[in-house]
Amino acid sequence: MRQNKQWAGWGATGQQAQQHYLVEPRHLAGGGDLRHVTEYLRASGWKDKSKTGGPLVFHSPDKSVRIGYDPFTQPGGWTISGKKTAHQEAWHATFGRQTPVEIVASLTDALFTTRKAHAPNVWEPLLQQGWETERGQHVTTRSPDGDAFVRFHQSSPGQAHWWAGARNEHGRMWEAMFTPTTPMHLVQAFSAALADPQPVMRPLGRVPSSQRIRTTSVSVLPSQLGAWQQARITAARAAMWARNSVATNRARSSPGAHPYATSDGRRR
Structure with a gap:
């Protein structure tokens, strides 16, 4: 069912409004604007x-994580890889091209x-939103509409595989896969976003053709989007500034930190 209303949001008025749609469930909303991810990384x-x-x-400042998006290959999509560190094994996560950018x-x-x-508890946000659990060869939770799933299988100790996906009446839309070494707080963040009942916004012409989605038409000003x-x-x-400040303060307070000179040349 499509309704039309004014988007009560951000910014000043007086510009030409553009038609957008709030789409739910979000797992069937399509890929969306890549800048939702990339501009956050850049900032x-x-x-x-x-x-x-x-x-x-994109590479993290310490070069420990690489994030890529490739629309030119099959199946293409997002690839997120973490290098091995002193506290973490190398890990890998992939998302299909139609995985909503919000997820x-x-x-x-x-x-x-x-x-x-x-x-971290990957199942908790899903169960809180009414997802149902199936137990068999794999442990699977399915969304209330039956069109999205999260699946877990442990083949041996330390080999816990997680994967997820969504489909509509036309077939599979996207899949996500996580290696057993993927940090669990990242998988939980994914499951929380997947289970989130809030709709996501898509512009006119970018809404998937499906009878299984619900859309609400909204008028959005460019200044509001901006x-x-x-x-x-x-x-x-702001988060980057806070992290850098904490790191700087830790370095200054470390017992191994270099002494600094006073105005008269003495060391403290």
Whole structure:
């Protein structure tokens, strides 16, 4: 059912409104604007290593994580890889091209957050939204509409495989896969975004053709969209500044930190 209403959002009035749609469930909303992911990375200090006309490639400031998006190959889509470190094994996650950017961003945004003390629970956000669990060869949870799933299988100790996906009446829309070494707080962030009942916005012409989605037509001003995008970028920059400040303060307070000189040349 499509309704038409004014989007009560951000920014000033007086511009030509554009038609957009709020789409639910979000797992069937289609890929969306890649900048939702890439501009957050750029504002967080990641290096854009993309080549003109080629796939998108971003490297974390410490070069430990690589995020790429390739629309030119099959099946194509997002590839997120973490290098082995002193505290983490190498890991790998992939998302199909039609995975909503809001769901991809849940994982990429979680790369910047501090891990919580308690163990992550991938199932909890799904069960809270009424997803149903099936037990067989694999443990599977399905969305209330039956069109999305999250699946888990442990082939041996330390080999816990997670994968997920969504389909509509035309067939499979997207799949996501995580290697057993993928940090669990990232998988939980993904499942929370997947289960989120809030709709996502898509512009006119970018809404998938499906009888299984519900859409609400909204009029959006360019300034409103710009303000929303800027708020996300500002949040990324603020978080980066906070992380850098903490790192600097830790270095200064470390027992091994270099002494600094006073105005009279003495060392403290």
